[in-house]
Amino acid sequence: MAGLGRKVFAAGEVLTAANVNGYLMDQAVMVFDDSASRTSALGTAASEGMISYTKDDNTLQYYDGSAWNNVSSPGDITAVTAGYGLAGGGSSGDLTLTAGTTVTSSTATAYTIGTADAGTYLRFTEAGTVTVGTATSFGVGQQVQIFADGTAMTITTDGATIAGAGTAGTAVSFTVGNQYEAVAIFCVDTDTYRIIGNITAV
Numbered sequence: 001m002a003g004l005g006r007k008v009f010a011a012g013e014v015l016t017a018a019n020v021n022g023y024l025m026d027q028a029v030m031v032f033d034d035s036a037s038r039t040s041a042l043g044t045a046a047s048e049g050m051i052s053y054t055k056d057d058n059t060l061q062y063y064d065g066s067a068w069n070n071v072s073s074p075g076d077i078t079a080v081t082a083g084y085g086l087a088g089g090g091s092s093g094d095l096t097l098t099a100g101t102t103v104t105s106s107t108a109t110a111y112t113i114g115t116a117d118a119g120t121y122l123r124f125t126e127a128g129t130v131t132v133g134t135a136t137s138f139g140v141g142q143q144v145q146i147f148a149d150g151t152a153m154t155i156t157t158d159g160a161t162i163a164g165a166g167t168a169g170t171a172v173s174f175t176v177g178n179q180y181e182a183v184a185i186f187c188v189d190t191d192t193y194r195i196i197g198n199i200t201a202v
Contacts (some may be wrong), residue, residue: 001137028058031051035068059077086119103147112158112186118142126150132159135166136189146183148176154202156193173198 004022006115009015026047031200032038034056048065061068079091088097103121109128113136124130135158138144144152155162162185164174173199175196176183178183 012051026050031055038068042057083119110134113144117144119144121145121146121147124150124153127152129154130155131156131158132162132185132193133160134195135192136160136191138188138193140187140189143184143186146176146185148179148181148183151179151181153181155199157193160191160193161194162193164197165199165201167201173202177202 004019004027006058007095008021009151011124026094027049028051030038030041030052032041032051032052032054033155034054038052038054046063046068048063050063051060052063052068053060060071060139062071064202078189080095080097082089082097086097086099089095089190101121102119103123105123105125107126108124109126111124111128112124112131112133113122115135115137117136118138119142122130122144130153153176154173155176157170158169161168161170162172162174163169167174174195177200181198183199184198186194188194
């Protein structure tokens, strides 16, 4: 029989079999070894609103009048991965994401921006050239920050479109205005980058 809802029993009232079944048994979470044992135990007595737990697959289900359905899952997120510019994440427990500020110093005089540089800060302590190309392969919205701590810096391309200071193209270059300037290289489209900062086209 279907669950009967809630009943307030009066003192001395006879607790009938129908009351036990309707107010207690059919409204409790019934535990079974598996769905087969549930079917065997309930037979045609399964009614809308019943709740069961099957131990073989640790599944909580409700009966909608025609079939057993899983109780709403707490969620299908299995992991949180830190994207560019973020640190943390994980696949279990309480997770935290924080803005990651990774500063990598380099004495290289020639450096090509790579995909892994997205969301990082690159500090160059020597005069040199930074290249943005098709191999950079940033996603739209990704960027890298450049600290030009050397005496001079040139930003150029080997095929990607770079733009800034009123100039754009696949064969252009820019010089950074002064030592200790900071410049951002921002992806605005596929293989297309905006150079933001104190730069001059050369």
